[in-house]
Amino acid sequence: MAICLWCDCDIVPHITWPSLFSPEKPTRLCQACTYRLYKLQGPRCRICSRETEESTCHDCAWWAQYFNNEDVLAFNYAIYLYNDHMKDIITKWKYRGDYVLGHMFADVFYETFQRVFSNLKEEVLVVPIPLSDERLAERGFNQAEMLAHFLCEQPSSFVERVQGEKQSKKTRQERILSKNHFKIKKRINKPVILVDDIYTTGATLRHVAVQLRKNGCPKVYGFTLARG
Amino acid sequence: MTGYWHIPAIAMSLTAAFVIFDLTWVTVSVFMWLGVLGVLRRLRRTVIAVSLVMVVYVSFHMPSTSSSTKQYSPYEHLPVEGTIQSDVHFVSGKISFTLYVEKMNAFMNVVYFYTDDDMVTEDMIQPLKYGASCLIEERPERPSENTNPGEFDYSSYLAQRNIQHQIILSSLERISCTGSSPLNSIFQLRNKLVEHVRHSVDPEVSGWLNALIFGDNNDIEDPVLDLFRRWSLSHLLAISGLHIGLVIAMLYTSFVTSNMLTKEKTGWLIMAILPVYALLAGGAPSVWRASLMAITFLMMRKLGSSPSLTDVLSVIFIVTIIVNPYIVYHIGFQFSFLVTFGLVLSKTWLAQTFHNPFYTLLKISFTSQMIILPLQITYFYTFNPLSILLNVVIVPYFTFFVIPAMFVILAVSMFSGVVHPLTVIFAEVHDIVISMVMTLDDVLYVPFVIGSFPLWGAVIYYLLFIWMMVNMQMNKGKQAFKRGLAIVSLIILVMVRPYVSPTGTVTMLDIGQGDAVVIELPYRKGIIMIDAGGQLLFDGEGVSDKVYKRMIQPFLLSRGIGHVDAIFLTHEDIDHIGSATHVIDDFNVKTVYISNYFDLKHQFKDDMMRHQINVQRLEANTQLQVGGHPFLILSPSQHWGSSNDNSLTIMTTFGHLSWLFTGDAGEEVEAQLIDQYPNLNVNVLKVGHHGSQTSSTEQFLHTIQPEYALISAGRNSHYGHPHPQVVKNLEAISARIYRTDVHGAVMFHFDKESGHFQLYQSD
Numbered sequence: 001m002a003i004c005l006w007c008d009c010d011i012v013p014h015i016t017w018p019s020l021f022s023p024e025k026p027t028r029l030c031q032a033c034t035y036r037l038y039k040l041q042g043p044r045c046r047i048c049s050r051e052t053e054e055s056t057c058h059d060c061a062w063w064a065q066y067f068n069n070e071d072v073l074a075f076n077y078a079i080y081l082y083n084d085h086m087k088d089i090i091t092k093w094k095y096r097g098d099y100v101l102g103h104m105f106a107d108v109f110y111e112t113f114q115r116v117f118s119n120l121k122e123e124v125l126v127v128p129i130p131l132s133d134e135r136l137a138e139r140g141f142n143q144a145e146m147l148a149h150f151l152c153e154q155p156s157s158f159v160e161r162v163q164g165e166k167q168s169k170k171t172r173q174e175r176i177l178s179k180n181h182f183k184i185k186k187r188i189n190k191p192v193i194l195v196d197d198i199y200t201t202g203a204t205l206r207h208v209a210v211q212l213r214k215n216g217c218p219k220v221y222g223f224t225l226a227r228g
Numbered sequence: 229m230t231g232y233w234h235i236p237a238i239a240m241s242l243t244a245a246f247v248i249f250d251l252t253w254v255t256v257s258v259f260m261w262l263g264v265l266g267v268l269r270r271l272r273r274t275v276i277a278v279s280l281v282m283v284v285y286v287s288f289h290m291p292s293t294s295s296s297t298k299q300y301s302p303y304e305h306l307p308v309e310g311t312i313q314s315d316v317h318f319v320s321g322k323i324s325f326t327l328y329v330e331k332m333n334a335f336m337n338v339v340y341f342y343t344d345d346d347m348v349t350e351d352m353i354q355p356l357k358y359g360a361s362c363l364i365e366e367r368p369e370r371p372s373e374n375t376n377p378g379e380f381d382y383s384s385y386l387a388q389r390n391i392q393h394q395i396i397l398s399s400l401e402r403i404s405c406t407g408s409s410p411l412n413s414i415f416q417l418r419n420k421l422v423e424h425v426r427h428s429v430d431p432e433v434s435g436w437l438n439a440l441i442f443g444d445n446n447d448i449e450d451p452v453l454d455l456f457r458r459w460s461l462s463h464l465l466a467i468s469g470l471h472i473g474l475v476i477a478m479l480y481t482s483f484v485t486s487n488m489l490t491k492e493k494t495g496w497l498i499m500a501i502l503p504v505y506a507l508l509a510g511g512a513p514s515v516w517r518a519s520l521m522a523i524t525f526l527m528m529r530k531l532g533s534s535p536s537l538t539d540v541l542s543v544i545f546i547v548t549i550i551v552n553p554y555i556v557y558h559i560g561f562q563f564s565f566l567v568t569f570g571l572v573l574s575k576t577w578l579a580q581t582f583h584n585p586f587y588t589l590l591k592i593s594f595t596s597q598m599i600i601l602p603l604q605i606t607y608f609y610t611f612n613p614l615s616i617l618l619n620v621v622i623v624p625y626f627t628f629f630v631i632p633a634m635f636v637i638l639a640v641s642m643f644s645g646v647v648h649p650l651t652v653i654f655a656e657v658h659d660i661v662i663s664m665v666m667t668l669d670d671v672l673y674v675p676f677v678i679g680s681f682p683l684w685g686a687v688i689y690y691l692l693f694i695w696m697m698v699n700m701q702m703n704k705g706k707q708a709f710k711r712g713l714a715i716v717s718l719i720i721l722v723m724v725r726p727y728v729s730p731t732g733t734v735t736m737l738d739i740g741q742g743d744a745v746v747i748e749l750p751y752r753k754g755i756i757m758i759d760a761g762g763q764l765l766f767d768g769e770g771v772s773d774k775v776y777k778r779m780i781q782p783f784l785l786s787r788g789i790g791h792v793d794a795i796f797l798t799h800e801d802i803d804h805i806g807s808a809t810h811v812i813d814d815f816n817v818k819t820v821y822i823s824n825y826f827d828l829k830h831q832f833k834d835d836m837m838r839h840q841i842n843v844q845r846l847e848a849n850t851q852l853q854v855g856g857h858p859f860l861i862l863s864p865s866q867h868w869g870s871s872n873d874n875s876l877t878i879m880t881t882f883g884h885l886s887w888l889f890t891g892d893a894g895e896e897v898e899a900q901l902i903d904q905y906p907n908l909n910v911n912v913l914k915v916g917h918h919g920s921q922t923s924s925t926e927q928f929l930h931t932i933q934p935e936y937a938l939i940s941a942g943r944n945s946h947y948g949h950p951h952p953q954v955v956k957n958l959e960a961i962s963a964r965i966y967r968t969d970v971h972g973a974v975m976f977h978f979d980k981e982s983g984h985f986q987l988y989q990s991d
Contacts, residue, residue, distance in 0.1 A: 013231035015538040016576045017697040021261065023232065023270045 004030035028104040036085040049078040072209035076222030129196040132161040148195040184215040191219040200228035236279040237542035247290040307363040340397040359409020368393035375738040375972030378786030388557035433651040443510030460615035472518035514564035570599035577701040593619040602686040609785035610675040679788025727752040734976040738968035741942035742803035754793040754855020762806015776807035791816035798875040798891030825874040883978025885911035892917040898928040912936040919950020939967040
């Protein structure tokens with residue numbers, strides 16, 4: 001019997017008409033814990049996935065202006081809202097080193113990826129946002145890399161983080177205006193999908209995107225678990 | 229396995245269905261289904277393994293219902309020795325129980341019929357107890373088989389309960405029993421309680437009380453039972469989840485709310501009481517299903533786990549079938565599990581409208597009726613769509629008023645001072661409700677008369693139904709509506725089959741002593757009956773509806789017949805018109821043809837007036853058409869002075885054969901016929917007067933030279949029909965003789981070009 005990764009209760013599948021003859025894939029989260037995760041739905045900002053009636057949200061409009069009407073990030077697709085429940089899960093997973101928790105997102109992350117990016121015709125590179133060596137040593141694993149591994153066997157690793165303070169400890173202004181700490185090790189001629197756990201201000205993704213574009217990358221997309 | 233028990237349960241029921249329909253090879257599809265789920269990693273290996281074991285078990289252990297080869301040797305010595313393995317049923321005029329004969333490893337149905345209550349004394353029936361060992365000085369015999377299409381088949385009904393023989397006791401002195409089993413005390417308590425209610429509660433209420441609390445329907449009048457069946461309300465009379473739920477709620481409230489017991493102890497108490505109540509309530513499959521589900525739930529709760537509804541239901545289903553495989557044939561079992569399963573699967577969909585109880589009730593009623601529809605049609609041939617709406621009103625009425633009221637009345641039934649005013653109040657209300665339903669029945673009972681439901685239809689139906697429920701749950705209203713339309717089209721397709729079929733049928737029903745012929749014209753251009761006989765009651769006063777209820781009505785419905793264009797009533801004898809009033813009441817009859825000299829009784833006339841039936845009197849040499857099909861009346865041309873001789877004589881053609889129906893007309897009429905129509909050419913003769921010697925003279929037969937002679941006569945008829953001389957005369961002209969007393973119903977299937985006979989009991 002399966003046990004919920006978050007609350008440790010038994011997972012009893014609920015059989016209803018759609019799952020009568022074909023049971024749903026075994027889940028890693030129980031129904032109650034799944035319900036507490038909020039999937040972004042309905043109208044959203046076409047750039048950053050924030051739930052809004054506007055086609056482009058205020059922040060993304062600002063970014064567009066910042067990059068002279070040519071945002072370096074084509075768009076970022078996020079699956080969940082970064083609510084309290086998600087915050088608890090990510091804290092335990094990323095900062096307290098409960099590596100296995102990440103598996104609860106494996107199916108949904110892969111399936112959403114297939115749905116959203118399957119219409120990209122050319123070959124794309126999946127690139128997780130790297131951690132600095134110092135941070136990696138401290139945490140033991142890179143959560144973005146774990147997510148990227150759900151999408152493909154060999155995520156590309158030509159982006160490097162020179163050094164850097166934790167983004168999460170900074171204010172919005174500091175993040176946006178901070179110096180770019182990312183380096184690209186080779187020239188790129190294929191589109192790139194950047195993978196990260198959370199999109200908060202979009203600064204990190206855009207820092208990498210700027211560098212990628214400088215190194216020849218034609219288009220940069222983002223794919224994150226949550227939208228802050 | 230948790231969460232996946234429904235997989236083996238579904239695999240099992242599919243396999244059982246395939247075995248029952250003789251399509252065992254289709255079981256391959258079950259293997260494929262499990263295989264695909266295994267490959268897709270949707271199922272663990274244990275689930276697949278358990279399912280496969282169940283499939284194999286069912287395909288080898290599914291009992292066949294065809295009357296088995298297990299013959300009771302007539303040389304076997306008497307007495308028959310066995311133990312009573314069922315509750316002993318006492319219905320007025322009949323005592324019955326099931327006997328287990330160990331020596332043969334066989335179950336037998338033992339029945340005793342009596343006409344006079346004095347014939348049964350207390351000390352005679354006292355030893356008849358569950359578990360008693362009995363010696364019976366009476367030879368077991370094979371139960372009778374049905375002889376008409378659509379007729380209830382008693383022998384396969386018994387075979388579906390693993391009973392191959394019955395013993396009809398000629399006297400209670402032929403049986404002697406001793407001992408009993410401990411369970412007997414519960415059955416006896418039930419009988420005592422039912423008896424107590426009968427004596428202490430007003431009769432108009434006691435019938436309901438015994439039905440709703442003790443599962444004993446015997447005191448509810450047949451018209452009400454029929455009414456409930458027509459409106460799909462019978463489930464209220466079968467004790468099931470609804471009643472058990474109320475029992476639990478009442479026990480809980482009375483013990484916990486009054487602080488008599490803790491919640492914990494009340495739980496144990498309920499678990500102990502439910503099995504006893506299940507037995508007291510008659511132990512039908514629906515009672516056991518509901519009780520066992522409740523007990524399992526309480527038990528699991530105590531063990532600290534929250535089971536899934538589908539699991540509990542599925543495990544009970546599997547265990548029940550393993551314990552008694554014959555149960556799958558039980559209509560109550562089928563309906564109870566199917567409806568419960570349907571509702572359990574709908575829980576998400578139902579919860580979507582929890583704020584609107586009316587809509588939720590409608591959904592429940594809809595799901596319950598739709599999921600059993602193919603079975604409902606197979607058993608009852610009709611479907612009444614409005615019953616879904618009526619259930620929405622009547623189910624809460626029973627849940628919140630009738631059933632609780634019954635428990636209250638039972639509780640105070642010891643105090644006659646209190647019980648009487650209560651029952652009066654209840655009866656007042658209940659009368660109004662029941663008569664409202666009856667009024668509704670008069671005005672709005674417009675059933676789909678569907679007839680038999682083909683297997684392919686059932687398969688497509690369930691695929692569409694499940695698809696529709698999936699759409700509904702996902703709130704895809706438009707898609708669900710499309711599936712709904714497809715279901716309606718499917719049902720219409722099944723219904724119009726006879727209207728596009730170039731084949732017509734003439735059926736001479738076997739109604740014992742009496743005539744009933746049903747003609748279905750090709751393309752359903754018309755339904756014509758020639759006579760609708762009945763049987764006199766034992767006391768000679770009035771007519772029994774047995775023939776109609778058992779043979780004529782089920783036959784018509786099973787053929788998907790809802791209206792009758794014309795009935796020819798040859799003459800006014802009971803064995804020719806005894807069921808006519810029932811046909812007129814239940815079927816939409818357009819025209820009734822009678823002879824000029826038919827003695828039309830007042831009551832019958834009023835009946836026909838009430839139904840606005842066109843009554844036409846006919847005389848000789850009249851030609852008329854029904855549905856474009858010509859009929860020629862050859863007689864009577866004069867008043868013969870006897871009802872038999874005044875019979876309408878009807879000539880017509882089916883499948884290039886000319887047919888002559890002479891009713892009960894005697895030799896004088898026959899003489900006149902061949903005198904007036906010397907060239908009368910008859911291929912098929914419906915032999916006059918059931919083959920009596922008063923008709924079918926040598927000369928008549930010799931002149932008309934029929935190739936086929938149809939005789940409707942009762943088995944072991946005390947009239948001696950057909951007379952050996954008539955049979956001899958027919959053999960002399962080498963006519964093929966088809967007799968209802970030998971062949972059962974005789975059918976003739978025909979089209980434009982030709983036709984062929986089919987005998988229901990051909991051996």
